[in-house]
Amino acid sequence: MPTILELQNLKKYYATQKAVDDISFSIEKGSIFGLLGPNGAGKTTLLRMITGIFYPDSGHIRLDGKIFDPLNDIAKIGYMPEERGLYKKMKIGEQALYLAQLKGLTKENAMEKIRFWFKRLEMETWWNKKVEDLSKGMSQKLQFVTTVLHEPKLIILDEPFSGLDPLNANLIKDEIYGLAQRGCTVIFSTHRMEQVEEICDHIVLVNMGKKILDGSVHQVKQQFKENKFSISLHEVPASAEDASFEVIDQKANALVVKIKDGYRSNDVLQYFINQQHTIESFHEILPSLNDIFIGLVEDTHAKTRAFQAV
Amino acid sequence: MNKISLIIQREYFSRVKNKTFILTTIFTPLLFVGIFAVSILLTNQGKSKHKVAVVDANGFFKGNLKNSTDVHFEFPEGVDTSNFVAKGFTDILIIPKFEGDKKTQYLIRSQKNLGFSVQEVIERKINAAIEDQKLQENGITRAQLDSIHSQSQFAEMKTEELGSSGVKESNAGLAIAIAYGCGILIYITMLVYGMMVLRGVMEEKTNRIAEVIISSVKPFQLMLGKIIGIGAVGITQFFIWIVLIIGLTTAAQSFISAETMEQVRTLQQNGGAMPAGGAVQASEAAIKMYTFQHTIGTANWPLIIGCFIYFFIGGYLFYASLFAAVGSVTEDVQGSQSLTVPITIPIIFSFIIMTSVIQAPDSPLAVWSSIIPFSSPIVMMARIAFGVPGTVPYWQLAASVLTLAGSFLFTTWLAGKIYRTGILLYGKKVTWKEMLKWGFRKS
Numbered sequence: 165m166p167t168i169l170e171l172q173n174l175k176k177y178y179a180t181q182k183a184v185d186d187i188s189f190s191i192e193k194g195s196i197f198g199l200l201g202p203n204g205a206g207k208t209t210l211l212r213m214i215t216g217i218f219y220p221d222s223g224h225i226r227l228d229g230k231i232f233d234p235l236n237d238i239a240k241i242g243y244m245p246e247e248r249g250l251y252k253k254m255k256i257g258e259q260a261l262y263l264a265q266l267k268g269l270t271k272e273n274a275m276e277k278i279r280f281w282f283k284r285l286e287m288e289t290w291w292n293k294k295v296e297d298l299s300k301g302m303s304q305k306l307q308f309v310t311t312v313l314h315e316p317k318l319i320i321l322d323e324p325f326s327g328l329d330p331l332n333a334n335l336i337k338d339e340i341y342g343l344a345q346r347g348c349t350v351i352f353s354t355h356r357m358e359q360v361e362e363i364c365d366h367i368v369l370v371n372m373g374k375k376i377l378d379g380s381v382h383q384v385k386q387q388f389k390e391n392k393f394s395i396s397l398h399e400v401p402a403s404a405e406d407a408s409f410e411v412i413d414q415k416a417n418a419l420v421v422k423i424k425d426g427y428r429s430n431d432v433l434q435y436f437i438n439q440q441h442t443i444e445s446f447h448e449i450l451p452s453l454n455d456i457f458i459g460l461v462e463d464t465h466a467k468t469r470a471f472q473a474v
Numbered sequence: 475m476n477k478i479s480l481i482i483q484r485e486y487f488s489r490v491k492n493k494t495f496i497l498t499t500i501f502t503p504l505l506f507v508g509i510f511a512v513s514i515l516l517t518n519q520g521k522s523k524h525k526v527a528v529v530d531a532n533g534f535f536k537g538n539l540k541n542s543t544d545v546h547f548e549f550p551e552g553v554d555t556s557n558f559v560a561k562g563f564t565d566i567l568i569i570p571k572f573e574g575d576k577k578t579q580y581l582i583r584s585q586k587n588l589g590f591s592v593q594e595v596i597e598r599k600i601n602a603a604i605e606d607q608k609l610q611e612n613g614i615t616r617a618q619l620d621s622i623h624s625q626s627q628f629a630e631m632k633t634e635e636l637g638s639s640g641v642k643e644s645n646a647g648l649a650i651a652i653a654y655g656c657g658i659l660i661y662i663t664m665l666v667y668g669m670m671v672l673r674g675v676m677e678e679k680t681n682r683i684a685e686v687i688i689s690s691v692k693p694f695q696l697m698l699g700k701i702i703g704i705g706a707v708g709i710t711q712f713f714i715w716i717v718l719i720i721g722l723t724t725a726a727q728s729f730i731s732a733e734t735m736e737q738v739r740t741l742q743q744n745g746g747a748m749p750a751g752g753a754v755q756a757s758e759a760a761i762k763m764y765t766f767q768h769t770i771g772t773a774n775w776p777l778i779i780g781c782f783i784y785f786f787i788g789g790y791l792f793y794a795s796l797f798a799a800v801g802s803v804t805e806d807v808q809g810s811q812s813l814t815v816p817i818t819i820p821i822i823f824s825f826i827i828m829t830s831v832i833q834a835p836d837s838p839l840a841v842w843s844s845i846i847p848f849s850s851p852i853v854m855m856a857r858i859a860f861g862v863p864g865t866v867p868y869w870q871l872a873a874s875v876l877t878l879a880g881s882f883l884f885t886t887w888l889a890g891k892i893y894r895t896g897i898l899l900y901g902k903k904v905t906w907k908e909m910l911k912w913g914f915r916k917s
Binding site for chain 1: 477480484488681682685687689690
């Protein structure tokens, strides 16, 4: 897969902190990319550099293999910032048209796209309403439409689901999948891990301005797995002991076991089969991204705390 | 460039189509004309007629003391301070016997306070009567006196000034009127539309749309678009007002002309000694009309209008960009107040300076304050009304124009840098010191 966006040693220092401190990664075309991090990690600064709002202090951004040129490449990007809003007194149709024209679309072209999207998201009757008459979820939908209207190659969504009910969240989620299938690349910034797990192909975790994790969701989970398995039995034995594993938890008729180094899952199964137990299910427990996230972030925080104490 | 024009269009049309804008634009001139009409009506009706009983020990005031529209003198018998009200008089005037040139006091007692203007009228009338009496004592007859009074109004002043292209007529009254008019217009524009820019920027910030927009356009384009768009709204509003005012005055003239004529007539009767007669009155009014038009014609209108447009736009751009900078760092009106004071103070000061400059348009204060860009839009406009190159040499005008141009480019540049940082900054109270630091840092 070709890369659409490549960041090389990006740095952005503020007077009081290193907001982005030497971050590099690349994003494949057509993928849904998760940019994760706790509050104040530097995500927004990073996104503002990718959208040309800020200039990096050093490092390079390449879009489609060429050095990023904010003035001309801005039309290839659709950015929905976390701090977003619309003109309250403006009519919805005019607002969408205005934002589309600012992205460089001609009036006719913009009208055509707006009609398409309004129809698709069942917003046709909204045209003459004002934003102040819309609910939060509705204006969120409008915001999404104005972000993707000009068919950008790269769509950047910062917390796109905040304020949306599950129904609308699903609607937007489907649109995100659809856009990715049609070749758009989506950067998705959030700290809601269950959404990331569901949607993203690839994730990068930043904290305190540095990249601390980079990989596909599957890779990351494999990397952080603790060799835990859950085994459900028809009848739970009073005691189960073997050199291959240790029992760390028991819930109803299921045991959570941790496989010791040098053994495989088959060894565990072998043991229970030999003991004449009826196995109902057997599966690996992978850590959730949430657990990984919390573990890593707390770890770095602990380090900085320790550093400051010295 | 295309994007700036899109922004200008939005800023312009979203305001011009606004109901409040349409209503204020239409009703403000009506309101002004209404207030003006009502105040004239009230002053006319509020004036009470005074019937003054005169007790004169000298015996020469009867016949010499002239009546005015509001004050009527009578010389009844047997009236004193105790019974003048009962006899139907509002006031009583007691003049003791004058003894040569010795200082004497005369007394006027009233039912209620006379008021400044009536008091002045009575005093003037008495002095005129005494003057007439003294002249008659020196052998001038009554008839001679009347003829002198009517003849002595034959002359009126005509002022001229020495210009580069020869002598031309000048008129201080007209200059003052133009100076005030332009000064007030520019003053209002800078304050009202400057604040509108501030609110517009602040609205974009608090609505959280700023970041959405500047992911499509440069912050500087957004700021400049807003400033130009709102400036265009201001020009539109002034244009509509001028059209409305000209329309209304024309309509009013045809409507109240009879009343005006009446006023002109009474005015001339008060002046005394004018021969009565309808034909003469009409020609008098025509002469007044002619002199008015002639006076208006003495001003160098192309220069004044050209300079007005320049200083109007220049002054607006100079201050509006500063207002935009403040708007970009504040999230509520209260928070912005302490930051706008350093901008509004120079505007108010330049207006105060202008009022003194009108008295002395070529004083050093006038010269310097018309070149320094903080006050030049208002002060220079006031001076230009007094004549170029008479009062304002060409070099001063050029210096003022160039400094203002340089200054608004500078403030716009500075404001652009403050704006770029400020517009994305939330939850922080910013001071002017920090804003200037952002403005001057390299990047």
